[in-house]
Amino acid sequence: MSPSTPSPSVDPDGPATKTVPRMTAIWRGWAALGEAVAPLSNGTGRPLARTVKLLLDPLVIRPVQNPHLAGFALTPDTAGELVARIADADDTLIATAQWFLVLKSARRALRITDGNPQEKYFQRCFELARTLGAPDNASSEQTAMDAVLEIAQAGGESLMARIREIVQDPAEADQLHGELVSAWHSRRRPEETRADAETLTVEVLNTCGTDATPDVDGLVDARAGSAAASTLDDPDAARMLGLTVLELPAMPELGATASKRALPRPFDRSVFERLFAVLSGSSASDVDLDADEVLADEILRTAQPWELADEQSRVVMLLGAEASRALEPVDLLRPTTAHRLLRGRWEREAYVRRVRRLPADTSGVPAAIRDDVHAVRESYLRRLWVRLHGRELRGVQTPGGELWDTLDGSLRSVVMDQRHRLKLAIGRSAEGAA
16 A cells, blocks of 8 residues: 555554544654655654644645645545645655755854754755755755855844843743742752662773773663762862852852853853853854753753753763862872873873972962862863763763763863963063063
């Protein structure tokens, strides 16, 4: 039986019926298109809500012109007609899915973050599919670039601008504040982790920096990252890790302003500041969510363990907190490979050795940088948290194969920042002496 001639009077999930739910008919027609339309589908293979709203209804089914296809429940004949309309548009819908991937790639290359790509690009992709067919040559990339730029220029606002508009609206702000209070009121202290979590942690850290890929799945399954975050509710625990200046982490403000030159520590940032740090300027990212969804997700994230949404991110914070003990001027009894490699990178820096071994007045290192050297573990964990938070907003995880690059890269970033500041300070000193 072909996709265009199903037996809609029989529901595959139940007994024979006299009518067919409209969405069931849409799902049947969509399923016949297969994996070729995956970019327009959700994880179960069904069309995204925006696919139905922006593509299938207005451009394929056309319920305004075909009111008999608009009802919630369809007769078997009309359900068959609806399925057939989707089947007849198969080439165009498949080409639309391909164009959507090309436009998203162009969006990333152009560093554009205006709105939701599905909302902005679906119908343009359908238009390109109808007029040009599937993207199949080098000129398709330029066509996509032109389309994305045109849409961006017509949109007139960025994702961050829309977020600012929402939080500055009194009614919207009141509602979001209520959601924030509710999220924090519902916080629960994480349960204890499995007894073997410490052993798993050592095994993972011993694999870091080697040819083997660290296996973090066991720690994720044990929710070891969440369990480790339970200590952050102890007095001064989060402050000792550099994540807040407060004795205990507090519910953040919603906020409506931010400056990259004066961002507080991670747990002390307002919801707006957390988003601003990732979504503005050179840190703009491809976030496939509307402003309302971004705000809602961030509010929930602030009340989660480590104030991160994904268990994988929390496990990385656990591993970073453990490995970064090597940056403190104490001897570890049984350091892992990760401990040794981080300590080696840190102690190779000449300015670090001078600060650690010489009196302050003879080290030649400015006081601000000396303080940072002594508090490097705090700087390191702040940098690691910021990276993980940014990845979560972009929908990017940190698999085992990228774990060591993330842990080591955070320290490398701290070192490069301190080197730059030291170079500037020495240059100013030289100018003053001259």
